[in-house]
Amino acid sequence: MTVLCLDVGSTWTKGALVSVDGELLGTAQQPTSTPEVMDGIAAVSHALGAADEVLACSSAGGGLRLAVVGQERLVSAEAGHRVALSAGAKVVHVSAGPLDGAGVRALRAARPDLVLLVGGTDGGDASVLLHNANRLGRNRIACPIVLAGNAAARAEALGLLAGRTVVPTGNVLPDVGELAPGPARTAIREVFLEHVIGGKGLSRGPGFRRLVKAVTPDAVLSGVSLLATKDGEGAVLVVDVGGATTDVYSAVSTVDSGVERTVALPPDRRTVEGDLGMRWSAPGVVAEAVTEKLVDKAEAESLRSEAARRAGDVTWLADDPSVDLRLAGLAAILAVRRHLRLVDGQLGPQGAGRLVLSGGVFRHAPDIAAVERALRTDPVLRPVLKRSAILVDRDYVLAPAGLLAGAGRVEAADRLLTHLG
Numbered sequence: 001m002t003v004l005c006l007d008v009g010s011t012w013t014k015g016a017l018v019s020v021d022g023e024l025l026g027t028a029q030q031p032t033s034t035p036e037v038m039d040g041i042a043a044v045s046h047a048l049g050a051a052d053e054v055l056a057c058s059s060a061g062g063g064l065r066l067a068v069v070g071q072e073r074l075v076s077a078e079a080g081h082r083v084a085l086s087a088g089a090k091v092v093h094v095s096a097g098p099l100d101g102a103g104v105r106a107l108r109a110a111r112p113d114l115v116l117l118v119g120g121t122d123g124g125d126a127s128v129l130l131h132n133a134n135r136l137g138r139n140r141i142a143c144p145i146v147l148a149g150n151a152a153a154r155a156e157a158l159g160l161l162a163g164r165t166v167v168p169t170g171n172v173l174p175d176v177g178e179l180a181p182g183p184a185r186t187a188i189r190e191v192f193l194e195h196v197i198g199g200k201g202l203s204r205g206p207g208f209r210r211l212v213k214a215v216t217p218d219a220v221l222s223g224v225s226l227l228a229t230k231d232g233e234g235a236v237l238v239v240d241v242g243g244a245t246t247d248v249y250s251a252v253s254t255v256d257s258g259v260e261r262t263v264a265l266p267p268d269r270r271t272v273e274g275d276l277g278m279r280w281s282a283p284g285v286v287a288e289a290v291t292e293k294l295v296d297k298a299e300a301e302s303l304r305s306e307a308a309r310r311a312g313d314v315t316w317l318a319d320d321p322s323v324d325l326r327l328a329g330l331a332a333i334l335a336v337r338r339h340l341r342l343v344d345g346q347l348g349p350q351g352a353g354r355l356v357l358s359g360g361v362f363r364h365a366p367d368i369a370a371v372e373r374a375l376r377t378d379p380v381l382r383p384v385l386k387r388s389a390i391l392v393d394r395d396y397v398l399a400p401a402g403l404l405a406g407a408g409r410v411e412a413a414d415r416l417l418t419h420l421g
Helices: 037-048 073-086 101-109 127-138 151-160 182-199 207-211 216-230 282-291 297-312 322-343 369-377 398-406 410-419
Strands: 002-008 012-019 024-031 053-058 065-070 090-096 114-117 145-147 166-168 212-215 235-241 246-251 268-273 352-358 389-392
Touching (some): 002 037, 002 398, 012 037, 024 037, 037 053, 053 207, 053 398, 065 073, 073 090, 073 182, 073 268, 114 127, 114 182, 145 151, 145 182, 151 166, 166 182, 182 207, 182 212, 216 235, 216 246, 216 268, 216 398, 216 410, 246 322, 268 322, 282 297, 297 322, 322 369, 369 389
Parallel strands (some): 053 212, 145 166, 235 352, 352 389
Antiparallel strands (some): 012 024, 246 268
16 A cells, blocks of 8 residues: 655645555655646656555645734734744734734735634633624634634634634633643644635645645644654754745654743744745845854855845756855754744753754755754854754655654654655
């Protein structure tokens, strides 16, 4: 028995054919075919051969754009933001406090696919949550709403949201300092599959919506989390450098930082850096590298022109990979620095046991020694990476492993992860 694991992105559709016990039988990729993504899927399937089962994730059409509407920024809005990131969403808007007319206009302008409405601990103050529910209902916010606030106010909030598409779920912040991301993450995933993926105009029929089981970053995070349980010591860090963004994932099997927090962090996290990328966002990499003093004046001038060329023609492929690798290394350093500021030491005393580099720039590079050296010698990252094994996801197995784990095939996912190297 074989399983075909598909990742349908905005640019590429990638596939991995896996045996039922997790042996990697083959990989293939094709440009994502729009406006009918099933054509690209068919091409990948044909290249790999018939499979008994198909599992798919997708970030095509921009992935999942999510807005958070919270009670106040320090606690509930921040809790919602962290849950949204860990659910694989791209957070495009965060508001805190009672929504007014300007706030509703800003929310609309962000063009979210989904609104995560949060506020208050269970049994606590419900006034802001109910005010915001009323505003969203009266202003006919069209996208689905996941209601994950004060459980005591849930029924009243649902009444105020009558006529909207609403999925009620457990509070993301049931008590002070207690973050409960699980129910909201599940609800976000269900809304994405049921209401969002079918509305992206990616396919004419219902087949694609039925096929997709997860948003891609959520599948990757599941793979990263599984990898963390296999490591006896240290956390797992994954850096995925793309054309427009750089995503960083971290996971630990246990979290015990000894630091008391207003909002606790879940043991698996994801951050998205929208200004750091290899093509559309290449100028942002250079600008931030200058700010962080990672490049000198002469290199900055050279990289600015190279970055502008890549941003101006995102399909351009360089004959010499050295510039792309330098940009990717800088993007990785900058993105991990930002991620570490968020987790604030919660990788544990051992730091990262593994750092996995993902993205086409790393997969197709014959040698990443220069990137590895830059990461290990960075003064901010050195303490975190001092014991790390640095690997490259050359066969792109993290998302397929997450899909397999999500389908209950954990042993197969475990075996597939042995292909990291």
